[in-house]
Amino acid sequence: MAQQMKKLAKETAMYGVSSILGKFLNWMMVPLYTYVLASTAEYGVVTELYAYTALFLVILTYGMETGFLRFANKNKEEAGKVYSTTLIAVGVTSLIFASVCIIFSHPIAVALGYPGHSEFIAMLGTTVALDAFGCIPYVYLRFKNRPVKFVALNLFAIFVNIFFNIFFLVICPWLMIKAPNLISWFYNPDYGVGYVFIANIISTASVTVALLFDVFVVKFEFDKELLKKMLKYSLPLVVLGIAGTMNQTLDKILFKMLIPGTTGAAELGIYGATSKIALVMLMFTQAFRYSYEPFIFAQKKDKNSLEAYADAMKFYILFALFIFLGMVLYMDIFKYVIQHNYWVGLKVVPIVLFSFIFQGIFFNLSLWYKLTDKTMYGAWFSVLGTVIIVVLNIILVPTYSYMGCAWAAFSCYFVIMVISYYFGQKHMPIKYDLKSIGLYTAVTLLFYVISLFIKTPYTVVNVMLKSVLMIAFLALLVKRDFPLRNIPVINRFFK
Numbered sequence: 001m002a003q004q005m006k007k008l009a010k011e012t013a014m015y016g017v018s019s020i021l022g023k024f025l026n027w028m029m030v031p032l033y034t035y036v037l038a039s040t041a042e043y044g045v046v047t048e049l050y051a052y053t054a055l056f057l058v059i060l061t062y063g064m065e066t067g068f069l070r071f072a073n074k075n076k077e078e079a080g081k082v083y084s085t086t087l088i089a090v091g092v093t094s095l096i097f098a099s100v101c102i103i104f105s106h107p108i109a110v111a112l113g114y115p116g117h118s119e120f121i122a123m124l125g126t127t128v129a130l131d132a133f134g135c136i137p138y139v140y141l142r143f144k145n146r147p148v149k150f151v152a153l154n155l156f157a158i159f160v161n162i163f164f165n166i167f168f169l170v171i172c173p174w175l176m177i178k179a180p181n182l183i184s185w186f187y188n189p190d191y192g193v194g195y196v197f198i199a200n201i202i203s204t205a206s207v208t209v210a211l212l213f214d215v216f217v218v219k220f221e222f223d224k225e226l227l228k229k230m231l232k233y234s235l236p237l238v239v240l241g242i243a244g245t246m247n248q249t250l251d252k253i254l255f256k257m258l259i260p261g262t263t264g265a266a267e268l269g270i271y272g273a274t275s276k277i278a279l280v281m282l283m284f285t286q287a288f289r290y291s292y293e294p295f296i297f298a299q300k301k302d303k304n305s306l307e308a309y310a311d312a313m314k315f316y317i318l319f320a321l322f323i324f325l326g327m328v329l330y331m332d333i334f335k336y337v338i339q340h341n342y343w344v345g346l347k348v349v350p351i352v353l354f355s356f357i358f359q360g361i362f363f364n365l366s367l368w369y370k371l372t373d374k375t376m377y378g379a380w381f382s383v384l385g386t387v388i389i390v391v392l393n394i395i396l397v398p399t400y401s402y403m404g405c406a407w408a409a410f411s412c413y414f415v416i417m418v419i420s421y422y423f424g425q426k427h428m429p430i431k432y433d434l435k436s437i438g439l440y441t442a443v444t445l446l447f448y449v450i451s452l453f454i455k456t457p458y459t460v461v462n463v464m465l466k467s468v469l470m471i472a473f474l475a476l477l478v479k480r481d482f483p484l485r486n487i488p489v490i491n492r493f494f495k
Contacts, residue, residue, distance in 0.1 A: 040269030047272030051249035060132035063237030080218035101125020161203035168195035243382030251405035271402030274345035285360035358413035368428035
């Protein structure tokens with residue numbers, strides 16, 4: 001069992017290099033955008049349009065990532081056929097989507113309130129299509145246990161994106177002052193936020209070309225009957241995925257409808273920037289997910305699998321609570337990630353962080369309906385979450401602005417987490433260590449409440465006093481669950 005946990009931790013760390021480091025580097029684009037873009041409303045454009053792209057990415061992959069892992073692990077001798085069938089299906093639908101976005105870019109842009117920038121729609125549509133197709137080679141790398149290449153390709157895409165963001169938003173404006181003739185033939189200083197989308201499509205196209213080396217690794221064959229079986233398994237996951245993504249993005253899509261005009265755009269920009277600070281938690285959850293999903297399918301036949309799932313849940317929650325405390329206790333430092341104009345929205349960060357924790361626990365709990373082929377349960381849970389998000393946003397946002405968005409997301413993930421646990425214990429009872437989880441959660445909340453009363457005029461003093469709380473939490477972790485003698489490298493200093 002310990003060996004299984006070590007393997008899961010090792011692969012989580014490997015995928016975490018690309019997921020956490022990559023998202024961290026992209027996260028560092030937030031200060032660039034907030035300091036360089038002309039207003040919070042311009043960042044609101046980025047927040048809204050990327051909310052749509054996240055939603056359509058889930059639709060275009062239609063659960064085939066999990067479907068591929070399920071069927072490839074079920075019969076590994078047929079993994080090549082499963083892979084090629086998945087590639088062809090997702091490739092065709094992605095091509096159709098990109099074509100529609102390009103052909104109808106103008107009416108779509110008008111409907112979204114960007115009549116003068118139909119190219120935004122064409123670029124983002126093409127980017128999403130390429131991303132959707134690229135998801136399949138990526139999941140194939142996970143299936144083949146090749147985290148190093150997965151990491152390398154992910155980081156390559158991220159560095160290309162960062163380079164062109166800096167090039168268009170920092171270097172080009174500087175060159176327009178120092179040597180305008182060098183770039184005046186292609187650079188428009190008034191295009192602003194449009195260069196964010198240009199950098200994105202260049203990055204996605206580059207990594208798609210690189211992924212082609214992992215596309216032509218199997219004999220291409222299309223099995224229609226196999227696709228039907230995969231779709232029967234995966235389509236409920238589409239509902240789950242769409243609803244899950246809508247639970248993360250729908251508030252940003254609805255926001256301008258509930259608070260129209262420039263005020264809505266500006267408030268949305270503030271919410272988008274401040275909630276990005278909480279993405280550290282989502283980075284950790286994503287890294288864990290990349291390794292955990294193949295892990296649960298691989299462990300299905302192990303007689304000790306239920307114990308392994310319980311241990312994985314416990315350690316996920318422990319690390320998530322550690323990250324939560326690290327973020328909220330040192331907010332006096334993290335707030336400098338964004339321009340001071342956005343600081344008014346920092347109060348949403350703790351709420352969003354806990355929303356992400358609930359989301360991660362919900363994902364952990366999803367193993368029971370994935371392993372028992374009852375994926376429709378996950379779909380219904382996520383649909384319920386979407387209903388909660390919509391209703392609470394409509395009720396709360398007109399009065400409480402983005403704080404209403406934050407509490408709606410919190411409520412959504414809390415409810416579906418509890419319901420998933422209830423049904424999971426009926427269909428696949430797992431003895432989770434609720435006592436330890438409850439203790440750590442209570443201590444985390446207690447330390448957070450104490451930190452709210454630490455308000456001296458001196459930032460250094462605040463940080464030092466809050467560090468005492470962080471050290472106390474670490475001491476509890478070491479004493480109960482992470483003895484120093486069991487931690488590599490450190491253990492050589494402790495018996």
